[in-house]
Amino acid sequence: MNQPYGGHVPAHDAPPVCPRHPDRVSYISCQRCGRPACVECQRPAPVGVQCVDCVRQGQERIPTVRSSNGVAIRQRPLLVTYSIIGLCVVMFGLQLVVPGLTELLLDYTPYLYLEPWRLLSGGFLHDDSSILSLHLAMNMLSLWFLGRALEPVVGHWRFAAIFLVGVLGGTVGVALLGNPLTPTLGASGGIFAIGGALLVELRKDRQNLIAMAVILGINLVYGFTIGSGVSWEAHVGGLVTGILLGFIFASGRKLKAREAYHAVLTLVLAAALSGVSVWVSYALLTGARAIG
Structure with missing residues (x-):
């Protein structure tokens, strides 16, 4: 229809654009706020879609669920679990290509327990008698399985502490319960520590811990009986250390300085x-302890 000269021409309605990306036209609106949302800003909802802003606001209103140690339970990437697995795999590769590396790192002498790095090195080494190591594969599978259950609950630094102090506890277990000059290698001391800490966490959160207790029990019995070449002493030392750390991290929930409290007690343990390891070295050097 023609408009007489000098009349008013109505402006066409502007197309809807995404508030976060004004250069993108979108005819799909958020079911919650009604604003347009481009493809990048759309999130599936029970009915239709919601924009990322509404999804974020909804998540902020969800009450925070905390574990018995006061750590917020949420989806965390398994940074420490995968880092330990990666380091063990890299070290295994170096064991295969660097002659004498395993023997160098596991050269147990009376001075071993006076060298702190040697107390942990065995926890990242595995049987390198063949390229395909069942020892490495089983330990890494166990670490991945337990890490998925515990690391998101206790957090990254606590999980790392459980593994490292567990390896230390396993080494001390060998020194006290076995022959302190017998080289042992493998991550099982740290893995049993993770299992022990998980037992405590399950108990504190009133969850069923029978399955985990049975799994740990079977592995302990295997080391005591038919497990040829398995260091049950390291398993026991790691398990006891993990249980102690589990109780440490489950305490002090109402303290404002909970992180510092846990860190200090972990360092004390x-x-x-380490003090026990120094005593073992002193006993070996002075001949006060008989070696079997």
Whole structure:
């Protein structure tokens, strides 16, 4: 229809655009706020879609669920679990290509327990008698399985502490319960520590811990009986250390300085284990302890 000269021409309605991306036209609106949302800003909802802003606001209103140690339970990437697995795999590769590396890192002498790095090195080494190591594969599978259950609950630094102090506890277990000059290698001391800490966490959260207790029990019995070449002493030392750390991390939930409280007690436990290792070295050097 023609418009007489000098009349008013109505402006066409502007197309709807995404508030976060004004250069993108979108005819799909958020079911919650009604604003347009481009493809990048759309999130599936029970009915239609919601924009990312509404999804974020909804998540902020969800009450935070905390574990018995006060750590917020949420989806965390398994940074420490995968880092330990990666380091063990890299070290296994170096064991295969660097002659004498395993023997160098596991050269147990009376001075071993006076060298702190040697107390942990065995936890990242595995049987390198063949390229395909069942020892490495089983330990890494166990670490991945337990890490998925515990790391998101206790957090990254606590999980790392459980593994490392557990390896230290396993080494001390060998020194006290077995022959301190017998080289042992493998991550099982740290893995049993993770299992022990998980037992405590399940108990504190009133969850069923029978399955985990049975799994750990079977592995302990295997080391005591038919497990040829398995260091049950390291398993026991790691398990006891993990249980102690589990109780440490389950305490002090109402403290404002909970992180510092847990860190200090962890360092105290690590120092105590290191002190035991120093005593073992002194006993070996002075001949006060008979070697079997």
